[in-house]
Amino acid sequence: MEKTVKFGVIGVNGFGRSHIMSIKENKSTELVMICDPVEEIAKKASEEFDVPYMTDVDEFLKIPQMDAVSVVTPDQTHRDVVTRALRAGKHVLCEKPMSIKLEDSKEMLRVQKETGKYLMVGQICRFTPGFILAKRLYDEGEIGELFFVESEYAHDYTGMKTSWRFDPKSPRHGMIGGGCHAVDLLRWIAGNPIETMAYSNKKVLTDCPTDDCTIAILKFPNNVVGKVFCSTGCKRKYTMRTLLYGTKGTIIVDNTSQTLSLFRDEYRESGEFNGDKAVNVETLLPITLNNHNTTDEIAEFAKCILEGKAPKIDGREGAITVSVCESIVKAADEHRIVEIDYNF
Numbered sequence: 001m002e003k004t005v006k007f008g009v010i011g012v013n014g015f016g017r018s019h020i021m022s023i024k025e026n027k028s029t030e031l032v033m034i035c036d037p038v039e040e041i042a043k044k045a046s047e048e049f050d051v052p053y054m055t056d057v058d059e060f061l062k063i064p065q066m067d068a069v070s071v072v073t074p075d076q077t078h079r080d081v082v083t084r085a086l087r088a089g090k091h092v093l094c095e096k097p098m099s100i101k102l103e104d105s106k107e108m109l110r111v112q113k114e115t116g117k118y119l120m121v122g123q124i125c126r127f128t129p130g131f132i133l134a135k136r137l138y139d140e141g142e143i144g145e146l147f148f149v150e151s152e153y154a155h156d157y158t159g160m161k162t163s164w165r166f167d168p169k170s171p172r173h174g175m176i177g178g179g180c181h182a183v184d185l186l187r188w189i190a191g192n193p194i195e196t197m198a199y200s201n202k203k204v205l206t207d208c209p210t211d212d213c214t215i216a217i218l219k220f221p222n223n224v225v226g227k228v229f230c231s232t233g234c235k236r237k238y239t240m241r242t243l244l245y246g247t248k249g250t251i252i253v254d255n256t257s258q259t260l261s262l263f264r265d266e267y268r269e270s271g272e273f274n275g276d277k278a279v280n281v282e283t284l285l286p287i288t289l290n291n292h293n294t295t296d297e298i299a300e301f302a303k304c305i306l307e308g309k310a311p312k313i314d315g316r317e318g319a320i321t322v323s324v325c326e327s328i329v330k331a332a333d334e335h336r337i338v339e340i341d342y343n344f
Contacts, residue, residue, distance in 0.1 A: 004030045005302040008069045008090075010057060010081055012036045012045040015095065015292075016072035020049050022294040023070070028302040035060040057081065061088035068118075068305060070298075071095060074164035075172050079104035082119070083111045091118040093301050097180040098318030100172050102326050105319035106344050112315045120301045120311035121318030125185040125240070127293040127300070130253045130260055133285065134244060135189050137262065143246030149190045149220070151182035151242040152229040157205060157212075171209040175200075176325040179214065179230030181240060183328070184321040186218070186226050189244065193218040193226065193324055195339045198332040204233025216328040228328070240291070250280075255291035259284040319344060 007023045009016055012034050023031045035054045036042035046053035054060045061069070061084060068091035071081050078099045085092045086108075098121045099105045112119040125131050137143065155178055157165060165172055175183075187193070196218045200211035212233040218226040237256065244251040249264040262283045304311045323341050331338040 002027070003306055004028055005091075005305050006030050006032045006065055006067045007298075008033045008035065008060060008063065008066045010035045010060065010069055010071050010085070011073035012053075013038070013041045014072075016070070017045065018292060018294045019070040019072050019093075019298070020045065020051070022298040024049065025295055026299050026302060028306065029298060032066050033060060033063055057084065061085055061090065067091060068093065068301070075100050075177050076164060076167065076170045079108055082108050086111050086115045086117050086119065089115070089117065091301075091305050093120045093122060093298070094318065095122045096124065096184070096318070096321075097121075097176050097325070098315065098322050100170070100176050100322075102319065102323050102341070102344075105315070105322045109315045109319055109344065118301075118304060118311060119315040119318075120304070121313050121315065121321075122294075122297060123181070123184040123188075123313050123318065123321065124292055124294065124297060125181050125255070126188055126313060127296045128255050128291055129289075129293070130255055130257070130287040131185060131242065133260055133287055134242065134251050134253045137251060138189060138244055138246070142249060142262065142264065143244060143251055144248030146190055146222070146224045146244060146246050148245040149186050149224060149226040149243070150228075150245075151185050151240060152231075153179045153182045153240055154229070154231050154234050154236055155238045156234055156236070157208075157232040161207075166208055168209040173210040173325075173329050174208075174212055174232035175214045175216075175228075175230045175328050176322065178232060179228060179328070180321050180325050182228045182230065182242070183324050185240070185242060186220075186228065187321060187324065190224050190226060191221040192320060192342065193220050193340055195219050195337055196324070196328050196331050197337045198328045200329075200332040204231075208232070211332070214328065214332055216331070218324075253287075256289070258287060258289055260287050316344075
């Protein structure tokens, strides 16, 4: 009989449901128990997915046959829940962001090293088909050497004003909570940025404890320039439109589009434009829409556990993304260039 990883899920409201479904769908995973401190939420999910539930996290973590847990709780609780799960002897898949403060991520890393359990951070863009294709095309040299990269996290939180997103006692900045998607995506492709400068404002979600619009300029290795735009109040459909500019071509990709645009330095056989035969020819490449691919994410984590190999998107990767995001917020608040801390 093929071995499986026995999972539990902590936090089953909202995106926790996607984790539940993905665990149940994967051949390499088995869902043992779910947990949510709000009994009404836990019971509803239990009945819908035909799985037992608990409301006490500590009792939940004592279940001996449970190998791993998905932590899908509010961002502010990640440090507490993840460290408790690691100390209980469980491997942990923590939803992004790893934490809302770098100091919390550092503590999570310390506990992970202390326990020897695996910790993977759910930076889901690395499992998005369009972004995977974009990275492959770049890695294969299709657009030459990068000189500018750009990504945006545009997601209107109006009508999503849950207490944890707008908690004034524990502010969750949109750049860290949501913009971490765009930051991590560019890191994955262009490397770890060296420094950043940024500007921000708040004109839409005026009751939010943090600014709702941030634009950051980042300096990446190999003299690559980058930009991240994050808005949690913009009036448009959710998007993560991303552009990769290279010396031989350009890639335009969006996690909500069915095609990727690839422009390459080519010539048409006939015809001129302003007397110049050199034109950019667009190639549309089809992509599968799956902008929150928890199925492959869960499968990857299970594979790591079964094969005894640490996940690539480990705690350090998650902490680096938090560090970049925190530096962006600091740069905007203090109106200065900020060097990014990787000393952990």
